[in-house]
Amino acid sequence: MEKVNLVFGTVYGSAQFVAENLQQGLTDAGIEATLYQPDQLGGFIPPENELLLIVCSTTGQGDIPDDIQPWFYEMQQKAPYLPNLKFGLIGLGDSSYETFCGASEQFLALFEELGAKRLGDFLKVDAGETMEPEVEALAWLPNWIELIAKERAA
Known part of the structure; x- marks a missing residue:
């Protein structure tokens, strides 16, 4: 059985x-599925034999919410090399802003830089x-679960 670690960054509670x-x-x-509260993330490095799902809203000018910024x-800073980590990403934002889903874009860039692969x-x-x-998000989830099954079978 696969395990998914869920992390979120939120301003008003929607991402949570x-x-x-x-x-x-x-x-x-x-x-x-384990849901981590932002204050539980200190020192958390996602295990590569598990999946990571990031849900993040965007604040200000494409900024990462304060609750998840420390992580x-x-x-x-630690820059752990995570070449076997697979992750999913859901961004919440407002397309009327130039920085639409900017915080999630930063997470995407960071985890790709760490060697992780977006699923x-x-x-x-x-x-x-x-x-x-x-x-x-719930409409998106069945396709993601299907990809998890295909990864397991490969």
Whole structure:
């Protein structure tokens, strides 16, 4: 069985709500899913034999939310080489801003720099188009679970 570690960065709670819904969706699909609160991430380096799913909103001018900034900078500073880590990424933002999903873009760049491989599409949820980002995330999840199964079979 695969294990998914879920991390989120949020400003007003939407990304946390999305991550909680994804955790339930993964559990319902028979996949072990651990949801980390941002204050639990100090010293956390995602195990390469498990999957990572990042859900992050964007604040200000494409900035990473304050709650997850310490972990982002810790990962950047430690720069662990993670060539066998597979990760998924969901960004919450507003496309009326030039920095749409800018925080998630920074996570994408960081984890690719660390050697990790993105599994599936980078889902960008536009607050200008939906008031329920968890609905879009849950619609994205079955394809991601299918990719997990294909990775396991390969």
